[in-house]
Amino acid sequence: MSQSDLASSPSLAIIIVNWNSFNVTKNCLESLRQLEYSNFEVIVVDNGSNDDSLVLLKSSFPEVTVLENGENLGFTGGNNTGIKYALDSEKDLIMLLNNDTIVTPDFAMILVETLLNDNTLGAVQPKIMYNQEKDVIWNAGGFFNSFFSLSKTRGLDQKDEGQYDKPIDVDWITGCCFLVKSSVVKQIGLLDDKFFIYYEDSDWSFKIKKLGYRLRFEPKSKIYHEVGMSNQNRKDHNEGNVSPFTHYMVVRNHLFMVRRYAKGINKIGSWGNQVLKISGYIGYFILRRRFVKLKFVIKGLRDGLTK
Numbered sequence: 001m002s003q004s005d006l007a008s009s010p011s012l013a014i015i016i017v018n019w020n021s022f023n024v025t026k027n028c029l030e031s032l033r034q035l036e037y038s039n040f041e042v043i044v045v046d047n048g049s050n051d052d053s054l055v056l057l058k059s060s061f062p063e064v065t066v067l068e069n070g071e072n073l074g075f076t077g078g079n080n081t082g083i084k085y086a087l088d089s090e091k092d093l094i095m096l097l098n099n100d101t102i103v104t105p106d107f108a109m110i111l112v113e114t115l116l117n118d119n120t121l122g123a124v125q126p127k128i129m130y131n132q133e134k135d136v137i138w139n140a141g142g143f144f145n146s147f148f149s150l151s152k153t154r155g156l157d158q159k160d161e162g163q164y165d166k167p168i169d170v171d172w173i174t175g176c177c178f179l180v181k182s183s184v185v186k187q188i189g190l191l192d193d194k195f196f197i198y199y200e201d202s203d204w205s206f207k208i209k210k211l212g213y214r215l216r217f218e219p220k221s222k223i224y225h226e227v228g229m230s231n232q233n234r235k236d237h238n239e240g241n242v243s244p245f246t247h248y249m250v251v252r253n254h255l256f257m258v259r260r261y262a263k264g265i266n267k268i269g270s271w272g273n274q275v276l277k278i279s280g281y282i283g284y285f286i287l288r289r290r291f292v293k294l295k296f297v298i299k300g301l302r303d304g305l306t307k
Helices: 003-008 022-032 053-060 074-088 107-116 182-188 200-210 244-261 266-287 291-306
Strands: 012-018 040-047 065-069 093-097 101-103 121-130 137-139 142-145 150-153 168-170 177-181 214-225
Touching (some): 012 074, 012 107, 022 040, 022 101, 074 093, 074 182, 093 182, 107 121, 107 214, 177 182, 182 200, 200 244, 244 266
16 A cells, blocks of 8 residues: 555554553554554543543543543453444444554554455454564464364564564464454454453454454564553562463453364363363462462353353
8 A cells, every 4th residue: 555545545443442551551652643544543442440541641642532431341341342433433444452562653554455455354463573672573473273272372482583574364363453344343243241351352363264254464564562561460469470360361261262162073172171271270379379379260260161
């Protein structure tokens, strides 16, 4: 898409969820001010922040549309508020973008061009690098082992030496940066609120593929990710860097995915993997005397099997 095409570019909604993290969101919004794309609207959904986020967002970024949720509805609920707004506004394209990312000026233009130049594509993602180590890869596309129901992130923690510079089809796209056609969203529906956070992007990806669309990793588009900002509630416990709540959500939601997508012989590997993984968590947390995490893993097991 050349510069001359920008004036007639498809309308793009860029949805960002904020929760008590204005200073993080601010850096993302400042980078979006340099975007080389004319027809876009940034939609920040505040998920019931109890700090000064709302006031600061509105005063510091008057060009941004700020929507308010009265409570923390998670990654799914926050984005769904923005998605509904984008669909009501008849946007052509919808992008989910983590608030802890820094974008490059041409990233959106490249993704839009990739998506619209192939009618068989339903969604596309960029190459995502660590913001702390800008030459190290965080995500170069996702693959899925259906026998074990295991998601794999391509290129994770590898130094970028051009080994992932070829566009390829992938099994799932990360919610960190997920560009999808609005026409596709109308067919698959909103993010599943049952997930709240984690695995909702895989679920959305599988729904898109079920319609017959392909998913694409486009390495020419690049952004940077400040990893783990949503997990930084470790001050509320003393059991390592990953919070008990994160363990709960990951255990529960992975079980949701197994129940939803493991079919036929794949059930053997998928359920066997869950038994080994969760048993390992339980044994480790008992040995390390991390009883808060143990409690949350058991709760995740219970809810994952029964809800």
